Amino acid sequence: MRIFFNHLNYLIIILIITPPASSDTSTGKQILRTNQTLLSQNQTFVLGFFRGSNTNYYLGIWYNNINPQTIVWVANRDNPIDNSTGYLKIGDKGNFVLLNSSGNPAWSSNQTNAMNPVLQLLDTGNLVLKDSSDTTNSNYLWQSFDYPTDTMLPGMKLGWNLDTRTEKHLTSWKVAGEDPSSGDYTLKVDYHGLPDIFIRRNQTIIFRTGDWNGERFSGVPGMGDNINEIKYNFTYDEHGVWYSYSVTIASLLSRLILTSDSDGQYQRYMWIQGTWSKFSYVPAYQCDYYRVCGSYGVCDNDASPICTCVQGFRPKNQEAWNLRDGSDGCVRKTVLNCSTDKFLHLENMKMPETSSVFVNKSMTLDECGSLCKRNCSCTAYANIDITNGGSGCVMWLDQLFDMVVFPKNGQDLYVRLAAADIGSTSSNKNHRVDLAIGITLSALVLVLGLVAICYLRKKSKQKSRATIPGFVHRSHEFLMNEVVPSVERNMDDLELPMFDFDTLTMATNNFSQNNKLGEGGFGNVHKGRLVDGREIAIKRLSKDSGQGIEEFKNEVKLIVKLQHRNLVRLLGCCIEKDEKILVYEYMENRGLDSVLFDKSKGPLLDWKKRFNIIYGIAKGLLYLHQDSRFRIIHRDLKTSNILLDSEMNPKISDFGMARIFNEDQMQAKTRRIVGTYGYMSPEYAMDGNFSVKTDVFSFGVLILEIITGKKNRGFYIDNEELNLLGNVWRHWHEGTVLTLIDPSIGNSYIESDVIRCLHIGLLCVQEHAEDRPTMSSVIFMLNNEVPSLSYPKNPGFFARKSHPETDSSSNKQDEIWSVNQVTTTMLDAR
Ligand SMILES: *[C@@H]1O[C@H](CO)[C@@H](O)[C@H](O)[C@H]1NC(C)=O
Ligand SMILES: *[C@@H]1O[C@H](CO)[C@@H](O)[C@H](O)[C@H]1NC(C)=O
Ligand SMILES: *[C@@H]1O[C@H](CO)[C@@H](O)[C@H](O)[C@H]1NC(C)=O
Ligand SMILES: *[C@@H]1O[C@H](CO)[C@@H](O)[C@H](O)[C@H]1NC(C)=O
Ligand SMILES: *[C@@H]1O[C@H](CO)[C@@H](O)[C@H](O)[C@H]1NC(C)=O
Ligand SMILES: *[C@@H]1O[C@H](CO)[C@@H](O)[C@H](O)[C@H]1NC(C)=O
Ligand SMILES: *[C@@H]1O[C@H](CO)[C@@H](O)[C@H](O)[C@H]1NC(C)=O
Ligand SMILES: *[C@@H]1O[C@H](CO)[C@@H](O)[C@H](O)[C@H]1NC(C)=O
Ligand SMILES: *[C@@H]1O[C@H](CO)[C@@H](O)[C@H](O)[C@H]1NC(C)=O
Ligand SMILES: *[C@@H]1O[C@H](CO)[C@@H](O)[C@H](O)[C@H]1NC(C)=O
Numbered sequence: 150m151r152i153f154f155n156h157l158n159y160l161i162i163i164l165i166i167t168p169p170a171s172s173d174t175s176t177g178k179q180i181l182r183t184n185q186t187l188l189s190q191n192q193t194f195v196l197g198f199f200r201g202s203n204t205n206y207y208l209g210i211w212y213n214n215i216n217p218q219t220i221v222w223v224a225n226r227d228n229p230i231d232n233s234t235g236y237l238k239i240g241d242k243g244n245f246v247l248l249n250s251s252g253n254p255a256w257s258s259n260q261t262n263a264m265n266p267v268l269q270l271l272d273t274g275n276l277v278l279k280d281s282s283d284t285t286n287s288n289y290l291w292q293s294f295d296y297p298t299d300t301m302l303p304g305m306k307l308g309w310n311l312d313t314r315t316e317k318h319l320t321s322w323k324v325a326g327e328d329p330s331s332g333d334y335t336l337k338v339d340y341h342g343l344p345d346i347f348i349r350r351n352q353t354i355i356f357r358t359g360d361w362n363g364e365r366f367s368g369v370p371g372m373g374d375n376i377n378e379i380k381y382n383f384t385y386d387e388h389g390v391w392y393s394y395s396v397t398i399a400s401l402l403s404r405l406i407l408t409s410d411s412d413g414q415y416q417r418y419m420w421i422q423g424t425w426s427k428f429s430y431v432p433a434y435q436c437d438y439y440r441v442c443g444s445y446g447v448c449d450n451d452a453s454p455i456c457t458c459v460q461g462f463r464p465k466n467q468e469a470w471n472l473r474d475g476s477d478g479c480v481r482k483t484v485l486n487c488s489t490d491k492f493l494h495l496e497n498m499k500m501p502e503t504s505s506v507f508v509n510k511s512m513t514l515d516e517c518g519s520l521c522k523r524n525c526s527c528t529a530y531a532n533i534d535i536t537n538g539g540s541g542c543v544m545w546l547d548q549l550f551d552m553v554v555f556p557k558n559g560q561d562l563y564v565r566l567a568a569a570d571i572g573s574t575s576s577n578k579n580h581r582v583d584l585a586i587g588i589t590l591s592a593l594v595l596v597l598g599l600v601a602i603c604y605l606r607k608k609s610k611q612k613s614r615a616t617i618p619g620f621v622h623r624s625h626e627f628l629m630n631e632v633v634p635s636v637e638r639n640m641d642d643l644e645l646p647m648f649d650f651d652t653l654t655m656a657t658n659n660f661s662q663n664n665k666l667g668e669g670g671f672g673n674v675h676k677g678r679l680v681d682g683r684e685i686a687i688k689r690l691s692k693d694s695g696q697g698i699e700e701f702k703n704e705v706k707l708i709v710k711l712q713h714r715n716l717v718r719l720l721g722c723c724i725e726k727d728e729k730i731l732v733y734e735y736m737e738n739r740g741l742d743s744v745l746f747d748k749s750k751g752p753l754l755d756w757k758k759r760f761n762i763i764y765g766i767a768k769g770l771l772y773l774h775q776d777s778r779f780r781i782i783h784r785d786l787k788t789s790n791i792l793l794d795s796e797m798n799p800k801i802s803d804f805g806m807a808r809i810f811n812e813d814q815m816q817a818k819t820r821r822i823v824g825t826y827g828y829m830s831p832e833y834a835m836d837g838n839f840s841v842k843t844d845v846f847s848f849g850v851l852i853l854e855i856i857t858g859k860k861n862r863g864f865y866i867d868n869e870e871l872n873l874l875g876n877v878w879r880h881w882h883e884g885t886v887l888t889l890i891d892p893s894i895g896n897s898y899i900e901s902d903v904i905r906c907l908h909i910g911l912l913c914v915q916e917h918a919e920d921r922p923t924m925s926s927v928i929f930m931l932n933n934e935v936p937s938l939s940y941p942k943n944p945g946f947f948a949r950k951s952h953p954e955t956d957s958s959s960n961k962q963d964e965i966w967s968v969n970q971v972t973t974t975m976l977d978a979r
Contacts, residue, residue, distance in 0.1 A: 180245075180268075181237040188213060189270045193402075194221075196270045198235075202327035205229030208237060208247055208256070209329070210274055210293065212402065215420065221274050221300040221404060222293050225256035226322075226329045239266055243290065245278065261290035274302045298322075298329070301394075301405040307346075308338040308391040319407040334413045343503035343533065343543050344383075344390045348432075350413050354439045356432045357551055359499045360543070361385075362560060363534035368499040368551075369431060370558035378935065379403065379417075401933070403428075419925075421932045427775055428925045436553045443478020444548040447498075451556065451838075459552075460493055461570030478548075483567035487525035491571040492518065497559030500531060501549035508533065510541045517542030518563065529564045556919045646721035648732055653677065653687055653723055660689065666739070676735060684735035685720060692727055701729050708804050711777055715769030717792055717802040736800065738793035741855075745788055751858055751893030756903070758797045759855050759894065763906060764931055765799040766791060770848055771924040773801070774841045779809045782839055786847035787828045788854060808839070827861040827873075831945035832918050842918035845927070846945065849913025852906055853877050858891025874914050874944035881911060881941065905934070911941035 181187060183206055186197035195213045198206045199220060208224040230249040240246040243261035245268060246254045258278060265281035276293035294305045299321050301307060309316050321334035336348050345366065348356040359368030361383040366372060372381065378401060381394045396403050402420035407413075416430040432438055435455055436448035442456035443465070449455055456475030464470035466477040507527075512520070514532050521527035526546045533541025539561075549564065656677030657664045667674040672690040679685060690701075701724065708719050723730040741762065744750045754762070766786075773781040783801065790803040830846035832838045850861050853873055861873035880886040886907055887900065909930050915921050920942055922930065930938060 180239060183233045183235060187268075187270050189272045189274075191272045193272045194270055194274045196276055201229065201329055202324070203229070205231050206233065206235055207329055210270065210276060212420075215402075219404075219425065220329070221298075221302055222276070222296075223298045223329045224293075226298060227331055228255045229330075230255045239268075243278075258291045263290050266290070273304050275304070299332075299407050303394060303396045303403065306391045306393040307336070308344075308389060309340045310389045311340060312388050321407045321409045321413070323409070325408045325410045332409045334407055334409050336407045336415055338390050338392055339504060340385065340390045341504040342506040343500075343508055344385045345503060346392065348407070348413060348415055355413055356415070356437055357439055357502065358431070360503050360533070362500075362532075363536035365558070367560050368437070368553060370497075370499075370555045371429065378937075398933075419929055421929055426771070426925050426928050428929065429923070440476065440551045442475040442552070444550050445479040445481075446475050446552065447495075448475075448553045450553075459495070459549075459564055460572070461564075461566040478550075481567065481570075483569045485525075485565065485567050489568045490522070490565050491568050492522070492530075492563040493566050493571055495554070495562045495564060497555045497557060498562045499551070499553035499555065500543070500560055500562060501529065501545060502551050503543060503545075505547060507544040507546060508542070510534075512542035514539055514542070517544065520544065521563070521565070527565065529562055531560060531562045535560060556917075648721050648723045648730070650723055650725040650728055650730070652679070653730060653732070655680075656685065657687055686733045686735045688731040688733065690729040690731075705731065711773070711781075711804075713769055713772040713777075714798070715765045715800055716772065717800040733802070736792035736802075737795040738797060740789040741791040741793055741799065742788035742860075744793065744797075745855065745858060746860055748893070751891060752895065754797065754855075754893065756894050756898035760902065760906065762791070762793070762797065762799045763852055763855055764928075766801060766848060766851060767924060767928050767931060769799070769801040770844055771928055773807075774844070774924050780841070782808045782841060783844050783847075784808060784833075784839060785828075786844055786851060788851065788860075791851070830914075830918065831916060838918075840918060841923065842921045845913050845921045845924060846918075848924070848927070849910045849921070849944075850874065852910030852913065856891065856894075856903060856907060856910070857889045858893055859889075877907065878911060878941070878944050881907065901934070905938075906931070908938055908941065911944065912938065914944040915942045916945035917942070 181196070181198075183198040186195050188195055192213050194210055196208070196210050199209050199211070199218065200206055207226065207229055209220045210222040211218050211220045225247055230247065232250045234250040235248055235255065237245060237247050240254075240257055240260075243263035243266050244258045245266070246257040249255045261278065261280075263278065263280040267279050267281040268276070269279070270276050273294075277289040278291040279289050294302075295317060297305060297307065297317055297319055299319055301319060307317050307319065316337070318335055318337040321332035322328060323330045323332040333351050334348065336346060338344060338346050343360040345360045345368075346358040347354050357368060358366035360366070364372075365381070366383075378397050379394055380397060381392075383390075383392045385391070394405075403418065405415065405417050407415050411430075414430045414432065417428040418425040419428045420426075434450045435441065436450045442448045445459050445462045446456045447459055449457065454473050454475070456470070456473075458464060458479035461482055462479035463482055464475070464477070465480045466474075469475075469477055509517075510533060514530075517530045517532070520542070521530040521544050524544070524546075527544050528547065529545040529549055531543050532539035533543050552562075553559075654660065656679050657675040660673070660675055664675045664677065665673055666676050666686060672688055675687045675689065677685045677687050701722075705719065705722050712718070717736065718734045720732045720734060722732060738744060744753060770783070770786070773783055781804075783804065784807060785803060786801070790801065792800045792802050794800065828847040828850050830839075830843045833843045833846075850873070854861055857873065857877065859873050877886065877889060880889055886904065889907075890898065890903060909922075909927060912930075913921050913927065929935070
């Protein structure tokens with residue numbers, strides 16, 4: 150047996166083994182020991198042995214030079230070898246075999262008839278076996294891509310070969326990052342009816358992608374959100390159903406993984422600037438979970454409650470429905486009478502379950518409709534493919550399950566109703582819009598101007614859904630103190646240093662005026678110096694802040710858990726003699742506003758520093774939104790809440806208004822709108838709806854401010870000079886956006902970088918929340934010259950609030966504003 154074994158400095162890594170009949174083979178010479186690795190040609194991937202947390206050895210493939218080790222494939226996931234004397238060798242059946250220390254096979258590849266088997270790790274991460282005499286490049290006798298574990302790499306195919314009835318699917322690790330053995334979660338293509346993909350926990354379906362409509366899965370409207378570098382491919386015919394994707398930028402590393410984390414998620418990661426950025430995942434929203442609203446129920450993430458019945462249906466179990474359990478679904482108000490039935494047109498839908506439907510790919514929508522009308526058991530119909538104006542026919546012959554309505558990117562669906570239930574839908578719709586506008590106008594004192602009205606017209610559709618009579622409004626809002634105790638069981642183990650009041654009094658020279666850094670509605674901030682010389686910032690909450698000790702403690706314990714380079718660090722607190730005090734690390738350069746808007750200090754921030762600040766804020770925000778253990782919406786991002794350390798690195802501070810969302814929650818509504826003019830997104834300022842996209846909006850404002858050096862004062866529609874968003878957008882349109890760059894930046898910038906950042910800023914401040922990118926997209930776009938950024942739509946801004954208080958104090962910056970003048974109790978980290 151000849152072995153060509155290469156280490157890092159070799160380029161071509163192929164193992165060539167002489168015919169198995171040779172005498173060497175019988176002695177079982179190893180070809181890959183547990184301390185050796187095999188590199189792909191371009192050194193993208195490594196084949197080798199790794200150890201699970203159970204210290205067993207597994208043969209696997211991972212990315213080369215990426216920390217932490219990211220394993221994409223495991224050979225012997227359910228048959229580990231328990232000691233380092235195991236090895237991989239060529240077997241005598243044209244295959245290769247993994248032997249344990251006693252020389253017994255723990256795992257082997259399938260038998261082939263190769264005379265001279267060659268094992269090669271490709272740069273795609275595919276481990277292939279071929280015959281050395283075979284010069285074609287793709288005739289693999291065996292390939293690891295045919296035996297996926299939990300990771301789907303570009304070029305890999307999942308699905309069914311219907312001729313051989315064989316299948317490829319993903320199975321999560323038992324314990325993410327620790328135990329690679331087959332876990333409880335699977336992701337499988339389902340070929341029945343109109344094919345789609347299911348994620349299951351054991352046998353229970355938890356997520357359904359919806360059918361493929363030519364562009365995306367009907368249940369994943371955000372697929373490819375803002376980037377075109379990932380191309381999905383889903384094909385099916387009588388021979389098979391295949392799902393795959395490719396990445397158009399060769400250097401971009403991206404993977405999809407099915408993990409048991411977060412109770413089962415299918416996640417897209419991108420390798421960006423030295424970390425894996427979680428780019429998107431399902432299930433993400435409440436409505437993503439399978440059959441939340443039962444038969445004929447429609448789930449709407451933006452509505453409250455999330456379940457409604459299709460028009461013409463009523464809740465089957467009104468009692469459960471009132472208690473927000475929609476899983477029993479809905480029943481018809483009027484029984485069908487085949488000949489006179491009509492069809493209700495629903496828009497932006499996730500198609501109902503398609504495992505037992507009638508399908509004809511070549512019929513038109515009209516043909517489909519008349520076939521459905523004639524067939525009395527047909528309950529709904531739709532196009533299969535939405536590209537090129539729509540084609541194909543899918544007909545449901547039973548109840549409709551698992552429907553969702555999206556703000557956009559959904560599909561048209563026609564549901565059979567008794568004529569009596571159909572009403573005159575078109576006039577009905579207009580009436581609702583007018584009514585909603587009327588109601589909303591009188592409710593919101595601050596709404597003025599055309600922009601606002603346009604906004605409302607769009608919004609009103611959603612409003613009318615959310616206010617179905619008989620439903621108690623549910624607040625999605627989770628205050629920190631409501632959530633923390635149940636999430637954090639061992640909170641008391643937390644080592645949060647308690648400072649005593651006397652120490653802090655001394656450190657701040659008895660809270661002297663000279664040491665005061667700032668003043669807010671919730672208390673004062675002082676600079677202090679501890680006996681050991683450490684400088685600290687001390688936030689002393691005013692006594693009448695109204696917050697109880699327990700709430701205060703809980704908030705503190707949450708904040709102390711948030712650890713990220715771009716979040717200001719809480720060092721400890723003090724609870725003594727009615728005093729509630731927070732102690733933070735001291736930030737030499739204070740708030741970003743004090744540098745950015747100060748003509749004399751502006752030049753301290755050259756382009757590189759400004760980009761670094763933008764990027765740092767983005768990372769901090771991404772951490773809050775999806776990387777920390779909670780989903781946290783900051784709600785009050787602004788320049789004065791971005792603190793700068795001595796090297797001008799940004800740190801997000803002030804979590805006083807932050808809200809925690811539970812895992813599957815994406816949006817909430819509050820009656821108490823708190824925040825700062827100029828940074829509030831329209832849907833939040835006007836309706837109190839907030840979500841991660843509320844923060845994205847504020848972040849967009851920050852980008853524009855950082856680049857232009859101008860403050861967004863918000864609402865002066867008639868004065869573009871003061872309305873930064875409108876101003877940037879106008880210049881963007883006219884191609885003169887570079888004239889807006891802060892002169893303090895000098896010539897230190899690269900034009901294309903500045904333009905890209907402004908572009909991203911404009912995408913973030915778009916009027917409609919669903920158009921704004923997520924923070925992971927933002928990070929991606931900041932890092933890459935994405936050729937296909939979408940053109941920004943108009944920014945969200947609205948008429949100035951006509952409120953005497955604001956008018957009289959209009960020179961006061963960063964006014965904390967609350968619609969109904971409720972003073973809230975907040976922690977203001979400074
Ligand atoms: C790998 O381990 C074997 C013994 O198990 C030893 O002989 C060999 O030198 C090691 N190779 C390397 C590269 O460490
Ligand atoms: C390997 O790297 C070379 C040079 O960097 C590049 O030209 C080639 O396309 C790469 N091959 C693969 C398969 O990535
Ligand atoms: C592995 O197991 C074999 C047989 O069980 C034993 O002889 C050998 O010492 C073990 N090696 C190590 C490194 O534990
Ligand atoms: C090696 O594998 C054989 C067969 O699976 C098993 O019986 C034996 O216990 C294993 N030996 C070790 C040391 O794991
Ligand atoms: C290949 O081997 C796997 C186990 O490693 C086995 O489940 C599968 O049936 C084999 N396939 C063929 C075509 O022999
Ligand atoms: C899945 O099934 C296994 C074995 O029946 C069981 O141990 C496990 O708890 C189940 N997992 C979940 C999440 O229900
Ligand atoms: C999609 O996949 C099918 C079958 O797997 C393949 O024939 C086709 O070329 C692929 N299309 C694209 C655009 O990659
Ligand atoms: C169905 O409608 C037709 C025409 O309106 C009517 O004659 C018939 O009685 C209806 N049948 C039922 C079962 O309601
Ligand atoms: C699909 O519909 C077309 C047009 O109505 C028809 O010609 C064709 O036979 C149908 N195909 C199947 C498989 O039913
Ligand atoms: C309705 O269409 C389905 C699917 O083609 C068929 O199986 C069923 O027999 C039809 N029913 C009637 C009443 O025509």
